[in-house]
Amino acid sequence: MEEIEKAVEEILASVKADKDKVMEDLKKFVDYGVPLEQAKEAVMSKYGEVMKEKKLKDIEAGERNICTVGKIIAIDEREVEVRGERRKIYRGLLGDDTAILSFTAWKDFGLNKGDVIRIENASSSEWEGQPRLSLSEWSTVEKVDYDIELIKRAPQKYNLIDLKPGLSNVEVRGKILSMEEREVNIGGEARKVFSGIMADETAKVRFTAWKDFGLKEGDVIRIKNAYVRKWRGAPQIIFDENSTVEKVDEDIVMEERVVPLYKVVEAGGGVDLTIEGTILDVRRDAGIIFRCPHCNRKLRDGVCEEHGEVEGIPDLRIRALVDDGTGAVEVIFNRELSEKLLGKKMEEYMDVAKEAMDYSIVHDEIVDKLFATVVKIKGDSLPSDFIVTIFARDAEVVSIDREGELEEIKMQLEGLQ
């Protein structure tokens, strides 16, 4: 009985209906042996036409039949593959006077930035520890003709190294290192977009400005009310007409800094990163591979998936796991860097492999040479699903400054009371 009363409360929290009627309907289903959860849904859909709107801050992960009103702060479309089919989905941020939530729309509701919409029958899931709204085939979305206030929070200040995809209302300061302008077509309207790389003392990050703020390379700026999205596996800071941008009269001096790997893992990647760690695994596909002379694809058993059987061009590459004790990333080294780390030319490995009549011997040699070696790497992250992957642009075996390190540890020991 208590359970039924609880269910009634839950139903009334999301639909407008008479309590006694809801109770009566629910009991009817339960008496017929319908499980309570299903009975609840059935009753909800009966009264669902007059749903109660929820404030965004009250939405938790794992809810269904959500009704709410919010303003679209950001939206972009992307293609994903769903059961072998290419589909367009839309991701963005929705805000009201209580909170800002991210959302995914699984179909085109014709949404634009700035629209105030009323949503019915949405669901929520958890993403990055926050609830995220999901608008599906079964959700109804309509534009309303009134405007709503957005939550006013003091923007949170971040160093660029600490940016994570999904953050909103952030304040950062940085110098524009490079910038290019391009035009994009949004809803039939041509708009200028400015993208580039900015940096502070802690990191470099890609940015996109959806408005012409009159920026130029070399400017040091402070941006308030920006948000962070993932772009090619790395955080990207985005600002627009809701953001304020001011020029600051100071310079930013960048020094090369080794970023601890847990930070790289948390951010999901980064631009122009410097990292250091120990090689703890060399992936099976490291070694000599053959590429198609026409398209550079990796051949499988001498066959290119595009060009068929071809005379392959040998290439040397290493995919290795680099771990610094705080986090682990995968790093891809091209031929030049592989040769640098191994201290041996590809041709020498070719000879070894030919003699052994087995290319896998090259993999074993690489493991032998590199396992437990400390390396320093500069590079950029690539988009990847399972583990943060860095494409190395420079790499070197670290020669350990034994005395320096000992001195540092001794100083730390002295620092303990």
Add this chain to the structure above:
Amino acid sequence: MREPAWRIFAAEYNESNHVIESTGEKKPRYVLTPLGAKVNRLFIVGVLTDVEEIGAEGIRRRARVSDPTGMHVVYAEAFEPEVASILADMDVPSYIAVVGKARIYEPEENVLYVSARAEMAKEVDEKTRDHWIMEACRGTLMRINAMKDAMSMNAATSKQLRELGYPPMVAEGVSEALKVYKDVDLEGYEMMVRDAISFITTGKKELRKDYAEEEEKVLEIIAEMQKEEGAIWDEVIQEAERRGMERKVVEEVMVILLEKGQIYEPQLGKIKMV
């Protein structure tokens, strides 16, 4: 997420008596050490002192790896035959690097044995071992500091520790360890770090290669050349060189034999078998 590999001294790891079962999709288990390392994977570098076959099939191996503070126990399981054969083929003693997962054995309540299940192992050089000791020292010191900070903040939460700049794994582990371990001996661990440092700077024992074969050869030569008053030191070396041994090695082997008491010097420059 790939679990990072903790560089952790045997003394701290082996004193762990708490396991954290997490709720995530893959439900990783962590050994929580007294200083708050949350270990699912470890990276150990030390001296391989012992490898034994275990189990009926003889494919599994149990090895002991010594660091300046104690012994890590490392298992190579049957489903990782490559690692098992690497262990089997390695000389004892030699420097070894091992990446492994935390292995937890709980024969009864409140009794916990922790070790490592090797994913990869390889012989390394002394420099790699020294570097590892320094990395382990730094990690231990960071956790000692985090422990002290947390205690002075009256049992800080992991969020507070993160705000002080500690990595998330350390912040979580330390706040957790404070709850489950009573009276952690911070000074003792500090001493452990000091000892480890002096181990590399001063009184370390040089790892000696196993010269069994060479010893045999040198003894043979001495037996042939010694008369009543013993063989002449320089002539033994020349003879050994003639038989293909390096001068440096012969000299070292003679010192070993002297130390072992298998040969002695009846008078300066002459040697004789005992």
